[in-house]
Amino acid sequence: MKKVLIAVGGMKGSEGILESFHNFVSSADKVILLHVEQLEGNSSMTAMLGDAEMSTLRESLKGTEYKQALDRRAERILSYYKAELRLDHATKSTNSMTIKTVIKEGHPEEEILKLADEEGVDLIIVGCSGKTRLQRMVNCCVSKQVEKHAKMHVLIAKGDGCGLHAHLWQGREAYAI
Amino acid sequence: MKKILIAVDDTNGSSSVLSAFSNLLRPPEEVILLHVVRLEGRSLMTDMLGEAELSTLRESLKGSEYREELDRKARSILDYYRKELEDGGLIRIRTIIREGIPADEILKVAEEEEVDLVITGSNGKKGLLKFITGCVSKNVERNAKVPVLVGKPERNEKAFGFREAVAKI
Numbered sequence A: 001m002k003k004v005l006i007a008v009g010g011m012k013g014s015e016g017i018l019e020s021f022h023n024f025v026s027s028a029d030k031v032i033l034l035h036v037e038q039l040e041g042n043s044s045m046t047a048m049l050g051d052a053e054m055s056t057l058r059e060s061l062k063g064t065e066y067k068q069a070l071d072r073r074a075e076r077i078l079s080y081y082k083a084e085l086r087l088d089h090a091t092k093s094t095n096s097m098t099i100k101t102v103i104k105e106g107h108p109e110e111e112i113l114k115l116a117d118e119e120g121v122d123l124i125i126v127g128c129s130g131k132t133r134l135q136r137m138v139n140c141c142v143s144k145q146v147e148k149h150a151k152m153h154v155l156i157a158k159g160d161g162c163g164l165h166a167h168l169w170q171g172r173e174a175y176a177i
Numbered sequence B: 001m002k003k004i005l006i007a008v009d010d011t012n013g014s015s016s017v018l019s020a021f022s023n024l025l026r027p028p029e030e031v032i033l034l035h036v037v038r039l040e041g042r043s044l045m046t047d048m049l050g051e052a053e054l055s056t057l058r059e060s061l062k063g064s065e066y067r068e069e070l071d072r073k074a075r076s077i078l079d080y081y082r083k084e085l086e087d088g089g090l091i092r093i094r095t096i097i098r099e100g101i102p103a104d105e106i107l108k109v110a111e112e113e114e115v116d117l118v119i120t121g122s123n124g125k126k127g128l129l130k131f132i133t134g135c136v137s138k139n140v141e142r143n144a145k146v147p148v149l150v151g152k153p154e155r156n157e158k159a160f161g162f163r164e165a166v167a168k169i
Helices: A015-024 A042-048 A051-062 A066-088 A108-119 A133-139 A140-151 A165-170 B010-022 B052-063 B065-087 B102-112 B127-133 B136-145 B160-169
Strands: A002-009 A030-037 A098-105 A123-126 A152-156 B002-009 B030-037 B092-097 B117-120 B148-150
Touching: A002 A015, A002 A066, A002 A108, A015 A066, A015 A123, A015 B117, A030 A066, A030 A108, A066 A098, A098 A108, A108 A140, A123 A140, A123 B010, A140 A152, A152 B010, B002 B010, B002 B102, B010 B065, B010 B117, B030 B065, B030 B102, B065 B092, B092 B102, B102 B117
Parallel strands: A002 A030, A002 A123, A030 A098, A123 A152, B002 B030, B002 B117, B030 B092, B117 B148
Antiparallel strands: A152 B148
């Protein structure tokens, strides 16, 4: 029973996921499509948000317009990916694998790893955030954290923004930047 | 044209690439098996090795016993993985041996060969050790322009007899 967990964020960084899935992953029996709502927005202070703070935040946001907007966005993202996973554009064929959509809130990397363990998946597919080295140091990179701590194989898919900063490594001299 | 680059070495972490490959991936049209020989051994000073130093190192090692030993080891690692892949039914396999800094060579080969996917193992190092000695899979993953599949050792579903192969090397 091959289970794959696909973690999708907003559009940026997640683009490569569909391509990677259709090109490389052979028929999965079950796909779990996960979107993690970031309650704290794009705050850099995510590391400071422990469980207590998160649950307070969650409580205070319940029923608010902001939460509803987040939920609507999550639904939109998940329906898009669910449809795209079903249909392989290249071969114009649809598959019959089970796709389960899950919405979680909190820290993306934590929720991804938790769900992966709970469901006992064989592979996690994440997108690449496309952040530069400096941004990554400040904001932390989801794909790196997931890959570091996952117990199962991780496929890091690439969108258009990724590998652009790769030119920095060419020639060890440039590495010293 | 689906070309996959599989980067292997003699550590335990590499064997997971076989499980990742056979269990999860669609058979590609071509597989390139790459082993990067570490001329500098397990030195921690790899960041200091620029092109000039590496070519000096390469020159001084030419024809030495150490170099022959490294080459022999490289060939047996590649033979082992090639056999495993062929046993799994794969036909088009090409092997490449490079030398230098693993992450850089992997990325270079990935670009030269215009592969569609890179698979590496994970050496499983944690925390401080990883920070100091560096992590090949992390560097590859971060800088590659193509998707990277990082295989994890704990989920090996088949026993590959890797220990026997290592003993023969």
